[in-house]
Amino acid sequence: MPTPTIGVFDSGFGGLTVLRALLPRIPAAHYLYLGDTARLPYGAKSQATIARYAVDSARFLHSRGATMLVIACNTASALALNEIRAAVPIPVIGVIEPVVQMAHYGRQGSQVLVLATSATVQSHAYQHACALRELEAVEMPCPLLVPLVEEGWIDHPVTREVLHIYLAEALATCNPSAVLLGCTHYPLIANPITDMLRELGSRASVIDSAQATAHEVALRLGIDTPNPSAPPATFTCFATDSIEKFQRLGSHFLGQPIPKVELLDLGG
């Protein structure tokens, strides 16, 4: 099999948690990561605008040789997957299907709690994907979690208090068997989320979309288990705004330094 070139697209840095999960899972690949940082956040924008932006980025990654595309952005996965699939002649994987697929094993008929941004909740994309797999999704908008992660308040009393408020409100209305992290920023606070669930008496598993999506990509490529003797994966990053900020903030999400970022003008 030729080395695949996997394009990973997000509106910003959050999708780097998906790239972080992909690198060790599928090392025999080259990755092209595009953060459309000049136009983030997508969450506040209309469906038509988001689809237009996401299609621009998908076409760019295809033009640079991507043989598969990962839409590592919940908003674009919820609102623009059909438009992206129509725009490029390569497989396109969003972040919503994989995490719901992973949640559904052994949990048919149970409730799952989806934590996400307001835009993702308003799209009800998780509810629809869950309903197709006999899961009842309760969707909880958590608009403060992205800014808290970006502030770097990971293991912080304010983050715990905010999680307490959001999770106590959600658990008052449901008893989930799993909690789905429906935003690519949330894997960075997976531990505080698990801790707060336990404190509130829930035994729900926490499933993050980064791991689930990497697993799905590996299955599509026919890679059952990682090859430990493979050379380490290589990646190239593109951003539509401030290179310096992308390198500085992005390295927290990727969990390693980002040596080089190419500035890209997609217009707009």
Added chain:
Amino acid sequence: MPTPTIGVFDSGFGGLTVLRALLPRIPAAHYLYLGDTARLPYGAKSQATIARYAVDSARFLHSRGATMLVIACNTASALALNEIRAAVPIPVIGVIEPVVQMAHYGRQGSQVLVLATSATVQSHAYQHACALRELEAVEMPCPLLVPLVEEGWIDHPVTREVLHIYLAEALATCNPSAVLLGCTHYPLIANPITDMLRELGSRASVIDSAQATAHEVALRLGIDTPNPSAPPATFTCFATDSIEKFQRLGSHFLGQPIPKVELLDLGG
């Protein structure tokens, strides 16, 4: 004097606090408010991108008959005022000069604390404007305050805890005679900010840019005191994305319903 048409520009809804201050202060005017919501927030973007966006909006408002322009956006006021002034042949007033001007009366030689977004702090625009008026500015980035205001957590324990953290950190390094609210979202939490300052032992005055800017616009128009017999001001709103969201969120910032919003495509 003919009725002035005052263009008010912001990247989103925050600038509606400036329009809210202008309406009663200068009722004999028509206002054109433009929120560039498709491209918000400007704070994360580079100077060149912000200048390009702001100039687009300024030209649009001028083309619709604006005879004066208020840049009700701290980021654009900090980073793009010269470019906007070069692009339109009408007076252009930013939000930074007026609040610094108001702070400086009777306070020469003293310290002021500026609360703002990370982007505004990084521009050091307040520090420069203060230095010209013999004020020593201490700038404190408060990235969580905008999302807390947008979440509607105005009189809320989490907002108080976050304010406690930011203000205690700032007051450990300075003893300000005034606290400048360097973000158009912050007037909505002016009372919690004042309360927390008192709790932390500071007697500093809180000065918000909305009131200061309205005062400056009135002075430029030669209006010393509001005319109570003037008919109420009229306004038209334009947004570059989701009309529904603009009306829903915007009404909190404006303090009154927004009956009608025109959708505008500035490209991008």
